[in-house]
Amino acid sequence: MPPKTRVKERAEEQSSAMSADQQAVIRIVANDLHRLNQSVMKAVEAGVSVELVRSARHHGGNGNWGDLLIPVIVTQSSGN
Numbered sequence: 001m002p003p004k005t006r007v008k009e010r011a012e013e014q015s016s017a018m019s020a021d022q023q024a025v026i027r028i029v030a031n032d033l034h035r036l037n038q039s040v041m042k043a044v045e046a047g048v049s050v051e052l053v054r055s056a057r058h059h060g061g062n063g064n065w066g067d068l069l070i071p072v073i074v075t076q077s078s079g080n
Helices: 007-014 020-045
Strands: 048-059 065-075
Touching: 007 020, 020 048
Parallel strands: none
Antiparallel strands: 048 065
């Protein structure tokens, strides 16, 4: 059984002091991250290594920012 990542639960705990709109977008991010984590685990089980690397940082103009990610994929050659 794959490890439980608890992304959704952590996001909900951290969002308790946020507005309803902020909480809604955080739930979207948490759900998307959960799906991303599941996809990474499937890729690993299929025989590739996946590293998520920050490609940029998005600034909202009011002091808020978010990291943007790209995957770096490494396949295993059959000769190793």
